[in-house]
Amino acid sequence: MSGDSRDYSLDVSEYLFRLTTESLRLLSNDTNSYQSITSLVEKLAGPTAADALAQHDIETLRQHLSKIPTGGPIRIHLQIAKTSADNLFEAKRRLGEALGTDLTVADAISMLLFDYVVDKSATKLLTQMGIEPGENAEKSGEESGKVVPLR
Secondary structure (H helix, E strand, O other): OOOOEEEEEEEEOHHHHHHHHHHHHHHHHHHOOOOOHHHHHHHHOOOOHHHHHHOOOHHHHHHHHHHOOOEOOEEEEEEEEHHHHHHHHHHHHHHHHHHOOOOOHHHHHHHHHHHHHHHHHHHHHHHHOOOOOOOOHHHHOHHHOOOOOOO
16 A cells, blocks of 8 residues: 555454454455455445444443453554545544543444444345345335235
8 A cells, every 4th residue: 555554553352353354254255355354444444434333322332342352462454545544533533432432443443343244144134034135114015025914
């Protein structure tokens, strides 16, 4: 990358490391191409990153951070574009305000990964149910014949 990038070395927990590898697996399978931690964070730290995380319940995000501790003995390195770093810092700032605590860059990445995995799980479930992700409830409901009314 050019000079318009930011380098990070993060010491993460085994739990967060496993969340990164699961997210990488999902993204690689979606794109049919091997992905890196850098490409994953670049994808997730887009201009709407803070908004995506703001959609989650604050208590859910607190629970995520308590169940998936950020700091640990596993070092990961990534280099992301300055614009992605700026988006990541904005998400970190807004979430920190909402949670009433100072967050680290690794905390923000952890929550972006959490959001990504939750979204992928929801999409998979909807697909298994025969509902196309993105359809509105009316279109995927009774009009399509896929819903049986319960009494």
